[in-house]
Amino acid sequence: AQSVDQPDAHVTLSEGASLELRCSYSYSAAPYLFWYVQYPGQSLQFLLKYITGDTVVKGTKGFEAEFRKSNSSFNLKKSPAHWSDSAKYFCALEGPLNTEGADRLTFGKGTQLIIQP
Amino acid sequence: NSKVIQTPRYLVKGQGQKAKMRCIPEKGHPVVFWYQQNKNNEFKFLINFQNQEVLQQIDMTEKRxxxxxxxxxxxxxEIQSSEAGDSALYLCASSGTGAERxxxxxxxxxxxx
Structure with missing residues (x-):
C-alpha cells in the first residue's frame, strides 16, 4: 500500500528565512508527487508536481521541490519565506496512470507553516 | 477563487438523517473526486468518476x-444514514485525465x- 509521511506537524520560521518542508513516501513503483497548499478559509491549491525528468521542479508562488529517489523524499523549498506563506501544506502521491483515467491521490497529514514577520 | 463549486458550505444533521452535498466541477474536466478530510487532516478517498461513470470507490462508499x-x-x-463518525469536511475535486493537478x-x- 502506498503512503505519504510529513513528519513535521508544525514549522515556525522568521520571515526571510529559508523553508524546507519534509515529505517522504512509500510506493513500489514510480510515483507521481504533488504539493498542495491550503490557506485559511480557502480551498486546496496546487503548487507543483513531479512526474518524471528533472528532479527539481518549480511551481507557483516561488516554491520548488526536489525528488530524491534514493531516500524516497520530495521536500518543498522556498527562499526567502514571506509571512503570506503561512498556511497548511500537503504532500500527495498518485500511482501510475491506469488506462481508465486519473488515479487517486494519497495525502500526508500536512505541515502547518507559520512565518513570523 | 476555486472554480469547483460545492454546496452547501455547512451541513448539520442528526444521527440517522440523510445528508446530501453537491459539486459542480470545473468546466471541461471529465474526472471528479470526492475526499473526506477529518479533524486530524487525514484525507480519505471516497469515490471518483470519469465522464459520469464510477472509476474507483472504497467499500464504505458502497454501503451508506x-x-x-x-x-x-x-x-x-449522499450519506443515507449519518453517523457521528461522518462528521468531516467533504472535498470535491476535478481534473483532466492523466497525472493532472x-x-x-x-x-x-x-x-x-
Missing amino acids: FSAECPSNSPCSL LFFGHGTKLSVL
Missing part, C-alpha cells in the same frame, strides 16, 4: 454512501450531532 455525476447536472454525494472546491463541512 452513494454518489453520482450525471451529465448536465451537479455531482452529488486537482482543482478543489471549498468543501462541505458536515456535522452530525
